[in-house]
Amino acid sequence: MRRSLERAFREFAEARTGQLFRSGCLLTSGDTHLAEDLVQETLGRMYVVWGRSAVRLGNPAAYAQTVLVRTFLAHQRRRSAGERPSDDLPEAVAAGAGDPSLRLTLLDALRQLPPRDRAVIVLRYWEDRSIEETADALHLSSAAVRTRSTRALAKLRAQLGGSVTEFASM
Structure with a gap:
């Protein structure tokens, strides 16, 4: 067994x-x-x-x-979580297709989000989870997930020039 x-x-x-x-x-x-x-x-x-x-x-x-x-x-x-050894040498995610500069731009934009907002974006849009599943995973209410995702997407759009869709294929 x-x-x-x-x-x-x-x-x-x-x-x-x-x-x-x-x-x-x-x-x-x-x-x-x-x-x-x-x-x-x-x-x-x-x-x-x-x-x-x-x-x-x-x-x-x-x-x-x-x-x-x-x-x-x-x-x-x-x-100690906020400490970074070097901010000048960003590391690529995993090897794969796509434009590395776009990937780094997106990662930099994600880095600007607070950790909980980043977690909501990753679960909702990368993992393709529902609002309820995301709320359950993060111990938040569904309304809080909707609010956080709306605000986080607005911040990403502001940082990326309003065109988040070009990064969706990464």
């Missing part, structure tokens, strides 16, 4: 690590090292509850995303 649970968790982790890392990169505005740390922390927390609640987890992928976002928000509350 234990080996089958470990095998199931290993398969889950291998399948979801890439998606968790990409979401982590968006949450951290391109800080790949912090994104890796968040993914490791998320998978560690998932492993602890995997055997006890594998049956109760209706959607372990969504639960992992929720754990990732909550881990990110907990990290942002720490005093």
Whole structure:
């Protein structure tokens, strides 16, 4: 039984690590090292509850995303979270198609948002979650999610010149 649970968790982790890392990169505005740390922390927390609640987890992928976002928000509350070793050398997200300068521009715009607003944008528009799912993941009301997403999108539009749609294909 234990080996089958470990095998199931290993398969889950291998399948979801890439998606968790990409979401982590968006949450951290391109800080790949912090994104890796968040993914490791998320998978560690998932492993602890995997055997006890594998049956109760209706959607372990969504639960992992929720754990990732909550881990990110907990990290942002720490005093040392605002420290950056260097602001001159931005790191690219993950290798892939698209214009790197557009990606960096979008990551910089996301970096300007407060952590909770950034989490709402990532969950709503990157993870394509509903308002209710986002509210549940962040322990907010649906109205708060709508308000935060509206304000965050307005800030992004102001920073990006009003044309957010060109970044949607990234």
